[in-house]
Amino acid sequence: MVEGRIIRVVDTDGTQLDVELISILENDNNKYLVYTKGEKQKSGNIIIYITKLVVKQGEYYLDNIVNDKEWDSVKSLMSKLINK
Amino acid sequence: MKLGYSNPVITYEEIVNALKAIIDCSLNDNYLDDFNYLNVKYESEVKTDLDEKWEVALRKAIKDLEKAIDSSSKVIKNNLEKELQRIENDVLKMNSLYLIGQEKRKLASQEVFVQKLREKSLKTDVLYEIPKEDSFSNIDNIDTNKIFSDFERNAIINFPDFFKEEIAIAKGEEEKDDVSLNDLYNTIELEPIPIEDYAKPEELKPDGDVDLYRVSLIRKAIDKAKEKNDPKLVQMLEERLNKELGNNK
Numbered sequence: 001m002v003e004g005r006i007i008r009v010v011d012t013d014g015t016q017l018d019v020e021l022i023s024i025l026e027n028d029n030n031k032y033l034v035y036t037k038g039e040k041q042k043s044g045n046i047i048i049y050i051t052k053l054v055v056k057q058g059e060y061y062l063d064n065i066v067n068d069k070e071w072d073s074v075k076s077l078m079s080k081l082i083n084k
Numbered sequence: 085m086k087l088g089y090s091n092p093v094i095t096y097e098e099i100v101n102a103l104k105a106i107i108d109c110s111l112n113d114n115y116l117d118d119f120n121y122l123n124v125k126y127e128s129e130v131k132t133d134l135d136e137k138w139e140v141a142l143r144k145a146i147k148d149l150e151k152a153i154d155s156s157s158k159v160i161k162n163n164l165e166k167e168l169q170r171i172e173n174d175v176l177k178m179n180s181l182y183l184i185g186q187e188k189r190k191l192a193s194q195e196v197f198v199q200k201l202r203e204k205s206l207k208t209d210v211l212y213e214i215p216k217e218d219s220f221s222n223i224d225n226i227d228t229n230k231i232f233s234d235f236e237r238n239a240i241i242n243f244p245d246f247f248k249e250e251i252a253i254a255k256g257e258e259e260k261d262d263v264s265l266n267d268l269y270n271t272i273e274l275e276p277i278p279i280e281d282y283a284k285p286e287e288l289k290p291d292g293d294v295d296l297y298r299v300s301l302i303r304k305a306i307d308k309a310k311e312k313n314d315p316k317l318v319q320m321l322e323e324r325l326n327k328e329l330g331n332n333k
Contacts, residue, residue: 023201034201043187045194081204 007035009062022048027077030070033062050074102146103153302328 005021023034031053039047051062052070065071302325309317 022198023205025201025204026206031206034205044191046198048198078201081200 009035019049024053025074025077025081027073032065032074103149 006018007021008016008018010016017037019035019037021033021035025032025034032050033053034048034050036046036048041047050065052065054061054063065074302321306318306321306325309321
């Protein structure tokens, strides 16, 4: 797999973690960050996370996608991307 | 059919049945060294010496035949067992190859998926990119441009269940879980994608004055690098800052 960029993210408890950025996608004026912590499932597949990227007071925040409609929309976006 | 000088009453059917019994015994591994199933009867109801000779000859012939059948059946059985073992091995090998192929295909599918995500990504240069000369393990001297998150709550793209769900929805089978793997992986186009087909990615910019924002980030990074007493990193960041300021002129 092609090595991507490493970004540093701070968890809510202050823990810092360096993750590999895979992609930043845009959908309905929202931006989503796709990343991996390098974890793998038993099958060998890499565990991929996706989260909403927002800017608050000059800092980046990763917000949960908690809305089902938004999650469906993001999945639809990714489906379109991989099937293009 | 009559056999024997004194015409013992052994019918053709009795001999056939006896042979069948021998064959059954041999094939079933339940061979009984007993000839009582051949019920020889004599017209005179008294066994003569000649009858005795014929009976001995007949029993010997049956014994030989029984051994021949027994031996043949064992050879056939052995051959069948070998053939069965060979087929089982072939099936096992085929299954293994199929499963390995499926696993390889799954992994390849995810790689294509991730690759497409990378290639479709917006520009990410607003995010702080760690220089290549700073290894992953030596990243502690970078302490700026933090992104705040709650990792445990971020959504996981569960591959390939993600696609499984998509297929189920497309088929109107949202309640069903038994979407076939072939359907699942056939949805992923594994052909390479020509780069020229991609739309030019737009730059990701946070709200507000982007240039000032970048400059402020780099300056913060320089301060941190100075605190860490890392002249190499300071120099690199200053070059980046100059470049950024130069671009703004």
